[in-house]
Amino acid sequence: MSFALPSVKPKPSLPESFDIHEGSLGVPDLMTNGLASARCSVDASHPVALSELNYRKNVDKMNMTVLRNTQGLHAPLRITMELKSAQKIGRLPFLQSSNVMYDVLTGRDLEIGPEDIFNTPEFLEISGQPHAMVERSLGLL
Template identity: 65%
Template sequence: MSFGLPSLKAKASQPAQYGFQEGEFGVPDLMVSGLSSAKSRLENVHPLEQSELNYRENTHKMNMTILRNNQGLHAPLRIAMELKSAKKIGHLPFLKSHNVMYDSLTGHDLEISPEDVFNTGEFVELAGQPHAVVEKSLGLL
């Protein structure tokens, strides 16, 4: 008996071509491509890594599927409409948006993540004259 839930089984992903320049002896030329580029391409990927990168999206899909099976199609459609309208709420281009409504709808306001600690207002690198920023966003400059 199937409930139509998305699969939770992790699928491994490996690139078909590694795409780094090989030197004279058939090894990567690290002086050209750099150490970090060779390491990221050669590293084996754990099967759970891709699943963990999309954790929030996977849990949202599963919750919407369970909601659809329990209450019908109207419930996920209503929630999707609320999330879409919450994403459209914005401020002037020179002000930082905190997305309070979107976070409360998705439940992210109950979590403390690294973005909450390291993405504070004193570290924001937005600088500029408000009038110039608004004029540029309107295409006047």
């Protein structure tokens, strides 16, 4: 019996070509291109890593599909409209939004993850004069 649910199995993905910039000795020239460029071009990621990167999106897609199959099209449309309106809530440019309404609608307020611990406002590197930031966002500067 199929409920038209999206697949949860990770699908391995490999790049079509490995762009390895080799130096004169036939090894990657890390001093010019950087360490990260050599690792990304040589190292193939684990199949589960891609699944973990898209975990939240896959869970949301599966929940919307189950809602559509059980309650009809109105339920996912209503929830999607609420999420879009919650994302449009803004503050002044120099204030960071806490996204409380969006977190409540998605259920993220019940979870604690690394971004909740290591992403505290006192460690943000955003600084600037509030008046200048508002004028810049309005196109006056």
